[in-house]
Amino acid sequence: MLPLVAVILFAALRPLKVLPRIRISPGYLLVDQNGNRVSSEEMxxxxxxxxxxxxxxxxxCVGSEELMADVAAQIDSQSDVPVELVMIALDEQELLPDALRxxxxxxGIEPSRRLLTGEAQQVKVVVGGGFNTFYERDSSxxxxxxxxxxxxxGLGILRAEYRGRLPSTSAILRDIDLLTQEARNSTGLTRYAYEAAHLFLCYP
Amino acid sequence: MHVDKYEQVWIRISIFVLVVFTLAVLTATVSAGIQVPGVEGRVDPNLITTPGASPWAAPSVRELAPGKYEAYVLAQIWRFDPGEIRIPAGSEITFYVTSKDVQHGLKIMDTNINMMILPGQVSKLKTTFNNPGTYDVVCHEYCGIGHHTMYGQIIVEATADTTTTE
Structure with missing residues (x-):
């Protein structure tokens, strides 16, 4: 009886908050503004x-670039769980490193963020097919x-999608903090508590 | 108080069934995530046709990547918009459907796509059409006097791959 009460209390009180595990994020091999090849595995x-x-x-693009810059300015660069901010360029042609840089x-993307480019078809597969984000060039x-x-x-699992109306900086920072806490604390017995939080959909 | 033996048995069975049902509801709600529609996946019906405010202002099929599509379908009395969708065979397509006015249904014949469409609620289902052909789309929730005229079509076009393998 006690375990049942504990389970019900956990589900009702939701002492831990986690972000949902949406799906595996797409793999890629692109090039950054310094000409380095960057793969999803490096992330x-x-x-x-x-x-x-x-x-x-x-x-x-109005709003999203400013939001990324704002997040970049406010994240804790000394955190034991690093946070990387990446912009993927959707240009028709793969940009040369000089142009990208x-x-x-x-x-103002340098130096806090990375800008990635690749062949148009490759980028389309990553952004459209993998991140389910629509883009195209119109007739003009x-x-x-x-x-x-x-x-x-850090496991390569998509945990939040912000679509349409962009969220506030504080909402993104809160989500990053939730992931940081989970990565930091999800060890030993606490790991089971986090798994329970996922099981009982303890989302913010 | 005297309670008949058989009545005691049935009382116990009733209590057992209630406990099972309660556990089933709790499990479905908090563990399996089965719940009534929440805030996520909702849309304001008043803004649904306002350009820029919702993707259903211009219902369409969009190619996310080769072989991957998404369709924003608006149901209204008594038609689906777009009424005809064309995709190549083997494509995965995700339907985002909502209603502009009253309750509708969306069933794609010969597939397992079967949705109830409510105003303000976004219904989402994903499927892959492997076989070329024409798939009829019908409204299967009574929505008024013209309900029987509410239909559409999904035309799955053969590609070089599908024609050579069949």
Whole structure:
């Protein structure tokens, strides 16, 4: 009887909060603004916030770039669980590192964030197929993009999708903090408490 | 107080059934996540046709990546918008469906896609169409005098792969 009461109390009181495990985030091999090849595997062990942009992006990118910059300015760079902020460029052509770097400097993406590029088809598979984020060029060549940010944990699991109306900086920081706490504390017996929190959908 | 032996048995059975049902509801609610529609996946019916406010303002099928599509379908008396969807065979498509006015249903014949469509609520289902052909879409929730005229079609077009393998 006691275990049953404990389970019901846990489900009712929700002493731990976790973010849902949505699905595996897409794998990729892209190039950053310094010409380095970057794979999704390199992001393991750290929390990654993905955003999408392009060098000619207008209205569709308004807000998300500023939000990423705001988050970058407020995250704890000394945390034992590193947080990486990554922008993926949706340009029609794979950008050369010099152009990518110039754009990153121009938009203030350097040095706190990474900007990744790749072949258009490859990027489409990652962003459209993997992150389920729609974008295309209209007849006038303008980028049409659904505003979205993606939060991926250190195991490569997508934990939050921010679509449409973008969230506040504090909401993203809260989610990053939840992932940080989970990564930091989910060991030994506490791990079972976190698994119970997932089982009972203890979401914020 | 004297209680007949058989009545005692049936009282115990009744209590047992109540306990089982209570546990089943608790398990379904807090563990399996089966619950009535919540805030997530809702849309304001008043803004549904406002451009920019909702993807159903311009219902359409969009290609996310090769072989992967999403369809924003708006149900209203007495039609589906878009009424015809074309995708290549082997494509995975996710349907996001809502209603502009009253309760509707969406059933795609010869598939397991079967949704109730409520105003303000987004219904979502994903499926893969492997076989080329025309799939009829019908409303299977009575929605008024023109209910029987509410239908659409999904046309799954053969690709080079499917035509050579069949």
């Amino acid at each position: 393991r062990g750290q929390i990654t916030l993905y955003g999408f942009t392009s060098t000619d992006c207008g209205l569709p 110039a754009y990153a400097l121009d938009r 060549g303008q980028l049409q993009l659904d505003k979205a940010l993606m939060l991926v944990d």
